[in-house]
Amino acid sequence: MNGEYVLEVENLRVELAHAPIDIVDGISFRIRRGEVLGLVGESGSGKTTVGLALLGHQRRGARVAGGVVRIDGENVLTKSAAQLRSLRGRVGAYVPQDPSVALNPALRIGLQLEETLAAHGYSARDALNPALRIGTQLEETIAKRADGSSASQRRTRIAEMMEEVLLPKDRDFLKRYPHQLSGGQQQRVALAMAFGLRPKVVVLDEPTTALDVTTQAHVLDTVRDLCKTHGVAALYVSHDLAVIAAVADHVGVMYAGRLVEVGPREQVFRAAAHPYTRRLAQAIPDIAGRYKIIGIPGRAPSPGHRPQGCFFAPRCELADEQTEQEFPPVTNLTESHYVRCWHADEVLASSARDRLRREIVGQTPESGEALLSVRHLVAYYAAHKVLHDVSIDVHPRQCVALVGESGSGKTTLARCVAGLHRDFSGDVLLRDKALARSARARDSQDRREIQYIFQSPYSSLNPRKTVGQIIGQPLRLFFDANRREAERRAGEALERVSLSRSYVDRYPDQLSGGERQRVAIARALASEPSVLVCDEVTSALDVSVQAAIVELLAQLQYEENLGLLFVTHNLALIRTIAQEVAVMSEGRIVEFGEVDTVLDSPQADYTKKLLSDTPSLEPAPATATA
16 A cells, blocks of 8 residues: 555644634644544544534534644635635545445435536546646646536446445435435445545544444445545544454554554554543443443533643643643554553553453343333334334343344334334233323333433423422422422432532533433433433443443332343444343344353344444454254
C-alpha cells in the first residue's frame, strides 16, 4: 500500500463561537492512503467536532480557531465556501450515525444516488484523477458543474456503487424509498453515496451504533474493502473499542477535547499507556466471558470547566500533585505511538496484567414458580406474522436475555409482555395469572408489576418535567402519594440508582446520557415492580456508562428480587447480567439455555453466525461443532 499521507491534521483548535473556550485543541494525526484511523472516546469528547472540521464544517456555535487540515497537501481550512461545497463529496465525504439523516425520505434511492453524482459534475473519465492536485480538480469541477454529465454514465456508475456495497442494482430496488429498506441497507446506501465519487478522505461518524451485530459486521467489511480497494483515508469515529478493533489500522483516544493517546491498533489495545485508554478497554465486554466489565466513575469535564492540570486527573487512580497542576506533554513511545500522561511508564507496566476475572452470575433456578411466563405466543402486524409459537419463563432474581438480529422479533415479544402490542394470541402470565393483551385493559396492580425501560434515554423522559416530577408520576398513579411523599420516595429511588437526591430539581437536558438512563430506571423502580423489561437500554450509551448501568441492573436484580427480560443485540454483554438466553431469528427461538453453555457451545448455526460477527478486543472462544 502507498505510504503517502493523504490526510494531515496539525494542532487543530475549535472554539465556542461566542467565547475563546476550546472544544478541542492540539489535535494532530496523519492517515495514509487506504488506512483507517479509529477515533474513540466518550460522548462529548470532541470526536464528531474533529471529524466535521476535516471537511471544513463546524456545528452551530463553534468555529475553527487554529491549526491545519491538509488533504493531498492542501489546507482545507483556507478554501472558499464554493470550493468547500465542491470538496464535500468529491474530495472528502461524511457518513452520519443515522442513515435517515443522509437519505431524503421523499426521494427514491436511485434518484438520490444520481443527484450525488450530478451535483459534482460526475463523468466516467474523471471520477478520480490522481495526477491532479485538489485545487486544480476543484476549479475544474466548479467550471463544468453546469454542464453536468451524461445520464447513461451516471447509471453505469450507480450500478457499480451498488455492487461495491453488496446491494441489488436492479431497477425495482433503486425505485424504493429509504423507509422500504432495513437499517443495514440504508447505511450501505449512505456508504455508496460517500464512496461514489471516489473521495480521498471519508469521515464515518458511528455508522454502526444502531445496527445488530450481523449487519454491523457486513458494514464494517464494506468499509474496510472500499478503503483498501480505492486508497481512501478514513476517520472512523466510535465510542466502541471493539468496533474500532475490527476496522481500524491505527487508534486515537480522545478525552475532554484532547488526543491523549495515538498509535497502531495492537499497541494501543494490548499495551495502553494512558489510564483512560486502559479503563475504556476494561469497560468492553469480551465475547469469551473471561473478564468483568468495570465502569469509569465520574464524568468528563465540559468546555469551560476543565481542570488546570491533566483533564483525567479527577477520575484517575494515579493522580498526584503534578497531574493536578500541569497538563502532560506529548511522550513518544515509538515512532507511531505517543501519549499524554505523566505516568505512562507505570500504566504500561500495569496494562500487561490480567483484567479482573468475571464472576459467574447466579444460576437458573431448578424449581419454583415462574414470575413471568409466555406461552405459545403468536404476534402479528396487520396480516404479517412476526412471532411464531414463542414460550419462555422468567423467575425471581433471574435475567433472561433476548438476542438476535434486527427484525428477529425481540422487541415485539417484549412489547407483548408489557401490553404495548396487543395483536397476538397465546398467553402472557404473571405468577400463573393470565394478563390482558393491552396494558389499558390490565388492572393497576398488573401494570405496576411489569415496568418497561426504553432504549433511548433521550426520548423516554419528558423534557418539560423535572426528574422529581418524572419519578413521582408512577408514585401518584399507583400509590396515590401526595406531593411531599412523592418527593421523598423519588429521592430514595434516585439513591437506589446511585444518584443524589439533588437531582430531583434538574431537567433531563441537564443530565448526561447515563444519568438519564438511571433516572428512567429509577422511575421504573418507583413502581415497586416484579419484572423489568429492558429494551436495548445500553445501546445508545458509551461503553463506560454501559458497564455502570449493567452493574446497576445486576445489583438491583438481587436486591429487589426482580425478574429481568433483557433485550439486546450485544452477545458479549449478556454474560455480565443474564443467566439464560433465548436466541431469536425470524420470530422464532432457535436456541435457548444457560448463557455460558449457549455462548461457549452453540448448537444452532444462527447462533454461531451471531458469535462470529460480534466484535471483541479478545478472541472469541472456539465453538463446538454440531
